[in-house]
Amino acid sequence: xxSVTQPDIHITVxxxxxxxxxCNYSYGATPYLFWYVxxxxxxxxxxxxxxxxxxxxxxxxxxxxxxxxxxxSFNLRKPSVHWSDAAEYFCAVGAGYGGATNKLIFGTxxxxxxxx
Amino acid sequence: DTGVSQDPRHKITKRGQNVTxxxxxxxxxxxxxxxxxxxxxxxxxxTYFQNEAQLEKSRLLSDRFSAERPKGSxxxxxxxxTEQGDSAMYLCASSLATGGPDTQYFGPGTRLxxx
Numbered sequence: 514x515x516s517v518t519q520p521d522i523h524i525t526v527x528x529x530x531x532x533x534x535x536c537n538y539s540y541g542a543t544p545y546l547f548w549y550v551x552x553x554x555x556x557x558x559x560x561x562x563x564x565x566x567x568x569x570x571x572x573x574x575x576x577x578x579x580x581x582x583x584x585x586s587f588n589l590r591k592p593s594v595h596w597s598d599a600a601e602y603f604c605a606v607g608a609g610y611g612g613a614t615n616k617l618i619f620g621t622x623x624x625x626x627x628x629x
Numbered sequence: 630d631t632g633v634s635q636d637p638r639h640k641i642t643k644r645g646q647n648v649t650x651x652x653x654x655x656x657x658x659x660x661x662x663x664x665x666x667x668x669x670x671x672x673x674x675x676t677y678f679q680n681e682a683q684l685e686k687s688r689l690l691s692d693r694f695s696a697e698r699p700k701g702s703x704x705x706x707x708x709x710x711t712e713q714g715d716s717a718m719y720l721c722a723s724s725l726a727t728g729g730p731d732t733q734y735f736g737p738g739t740r741l742x743x744x
Contacts, residue, residue, distance in 0.1 A: 517671075545730040556633075556720055556735040557672070564730050603671050607730055614730045615685060616662065617722075619671030 519620035534589040536604030545607035633736035654723030
């Protein structure tokens with residue numbers, strides 16, 4: 514079955530430190546992968562996506578993610594975290610047919626806290 | 630370019646009442662999705678439309694739930710005879726599907742509390 518695992522429920526980092534959020538997926542076909550960020554009480558904002566091509570993708574707010582097919586992973590990274598990055602982060606895989614993403618399957622999220 | 634909007638943002642109702650939520654997608658988007666998110670969980674897919682056609686419904690969508698997109702623009706999600714277990718954030722997303730993978734853009738959500 515299609516699934517997404519985010520092993521870290523809660524992560525705390527110091528401001529200015531580097532960040533890596535882990536995401537593993539299980540999907541039989543070519544995965545379409547996404548990272549979204551959610552601030553408290555808000556909807557989801559797209560950070561970045563991977564459809565094909567270069568396995569290192571750049572997103573907004575200085576985030577990047579690397580697709581590793583051999584490890585079924587799509588980890589999110591940022592070299593220097595800002596206090597405003599505190600939020601919940603969701604990894605998702607697009608499930609569908611015919612090359613379309615008919616729905617997203619989300620992980621349970623990683624809550625990021627940033628210490629001053 | 631306005632984003633996806635949802636109305637109301639918050640709804641408090643008593644068990645057994647009916648509620649209806651509205652979603653207005655990004656104007657040129659032909660696909661519209663509904664998701665439900667409970668506390669501490671990621672969003673779960675409920676249903677989606679391509680234009681006015683409802684193409685897929687999750688098993689999560691019980692008979693008390695109905696969604697429409699009558700003219701292929703805005704959509705409504707109705708919950709009849711609400712139960713406390715329906716308390717959640719209901720998220721709407723839209724995308725432009727052109728045959729390949731599409732990117733979904735989310736609205737701010739409607740927070741439902743059933744007392």
